[in-house]
Amino acid sequence: MAVREISVVCAVDCLILLISFLIFPVQMLKGKRVIITGASTGIGEQMAYHLARMGAHVLITARTEAKLQKVVTRCLELGAASAHYMNGSMEDMALAEDVVKEAKQLWGGLDMLILNHIGYTYFNYFDGDVEYIRKLLEINFLSYVAMTVSALPMLKESGGSILVVSSTAGKIGIPFVAPYSATKFALDGFFSSLRQELIIENINVSITLCILGYIATETAEKTVSHVMQKPGAPKEECALEIIKSGALRKRELYYPYTIVRIALLIRDWAPEFLDSLTRNSLNVENVKKS
Ligand SMILES: NC(=O)C1=CN([C@@H]2O[C@H](COP(=O)(O)OP(=O)(O)OC[C@H]3O[C@@H](n4cnc5c(N)ncnc54)[C@H](OP(=O)(O)O)[C@@H]3O)[C@@H](O)[C@H]2O)C=CC1
Numbered sequence: 528m529a530v531r532e533i534s535v536v537c538a539v540d541c542l543i544l545l546i547s548f549l550i551f552p553v554q555m556l557k558g559k560r561v562i563i564t565g566a567s568t569g570i571g572e573q574m575a576y577h578l579a580r581m582g583a584h585v586l587i588t589a590r591t592e593a594k595l596q597k598v599v600t601r602c603l604e605l606g607a608a609s610a611h612y613m614n615g616s617m618e619d620m621a622l623a624e625d626v627v628k629e630a631k632q633l634w635g636g637l638d639m640l641i642l643n644h645i646g647y648t649y650f651n652y653f654d655g656d657v658e659y660i661r662k663l664l665e666i667n668f669l670s671y672v673a674m675t676v677s678a679l680p681m682l683k684e685s686g687g688s689i690l691v692v693s694s695t696a697g698k699i700g701i702p703f704v705a706p707y708s709a710t711k712f713a714l715d716g717f718f719s720s721l722r723q724e725l726i727i728e729n730i731n732v733s734i735t736l737c738i739l740g741y742i743a744t745e746t747a748e749k750t751v752s753h754v755m756q757k758p759g760a761p762k763e764e765c766a767l768e769i770i771k772s773g774a775l776r777k778r779e780l781y782y783p784y785t786i787v788r789i790a791l792l793i794r795d796w797a798p799e800f801l802d803s804l805t806r807n808s809l810n811v812e813n814v815k816k817s
Pocket residue numbers: 564565566567568569570571588589590591592594615616617618642643644645646647666692693694695739740741742743744745746747759
């Protein structure tokens with residue numbers, strides 16, 4: 528695609544982004560009932576705080592109870608209509624279902640399901656460990672499906688939204704994240720297909736797939752700062768963009784917008800060129816085989 532065409536597409540996209548920013552009234556989320564998974568830290572924690580400021584009811588999950596308690600306390604200070612937590616590992620499909628049951632108990636319904644948690648992710652050459660991939664598929668993919676299955680009846684009733692947090696690594700081939708990337712590609716396949724079925728059946732539940740680039744969370748910086756040539760994007764802004772895209776029922780969110788959007792444009796027109804760009808954007812020499 529010629530540079531001129533790419534710049535036109537980006538200009539139009541930036542205009543759409545500006546308009547959506549202008550038309551997003553924060554009161555859209557006031558009183559809404561929202562589950563956020565993986566909210567003890569990182570992007571999920573920041574999403575909980577934004578939703579609290581907007582006056583939403585929040586139910587947050589992760590494994591570390593002490594961190595969840597602190598986030599709940601902060602959410603109440605920030606103005607959440609209510610704030611609760613459930614701790615446990617999403618390796619356990621029963622927990623995935625129990626979180627949705629808790630929302631029904633607490634609120635009698637659900638307006639937004641934000642699927643955000645991920646299991647431990649290394650950044651290195653694939654080591655051949657198939658069992659690790661199986662476990663990561665449980666945590667990063669199957670638990671998302673299990674929560675969706677449990678939540679759909681309530682979401683159909685409310686005309687609600689599902690927000691699926693994914694990654695550039697769930698759309699293009701990035702080295703050193705093969706197991707993780709597999710789980711994120713799986714999310715795209717499953718939720719893009721489910722979205723089609725909901726449209727065919729005229730079911731008013733939106734699915735927003737959030738494609739994120741490098742975000743400056745503590746975990747990500749600890750894992751890849753030695754390899755990345757640029758700092759991560761701010762987690763606070765990222766969290767707000769995810770919430771806005773879900774509230775506006777967008778099909779997909781790309782954040783940081785330009786990097787991800789251009790990567791996807793190049794992917795379809797010059798995949799080998801994009802592969803080389805991706806490799807050159809990393810200090811590959813700093814990745815030592817474990
Ligand atoms: N940061 C980045 O550069 C990017 C992030 N993303 C995506 O954004 C989302 C959030 O990423 P980020 O904020 O960086 O991640 P963090 O590592 O900061 O947070 C991960 C969250 O998941 C929880 N978690 C970890 N293991 C489990 C488990 N087994 N069961 C349940 N919860 C678990 C953690 O809490 P606890 O340990 O207490 O369980 C924590 O709350 C992810 O989906 C990620 O793929 C996408 C692209 C880039």
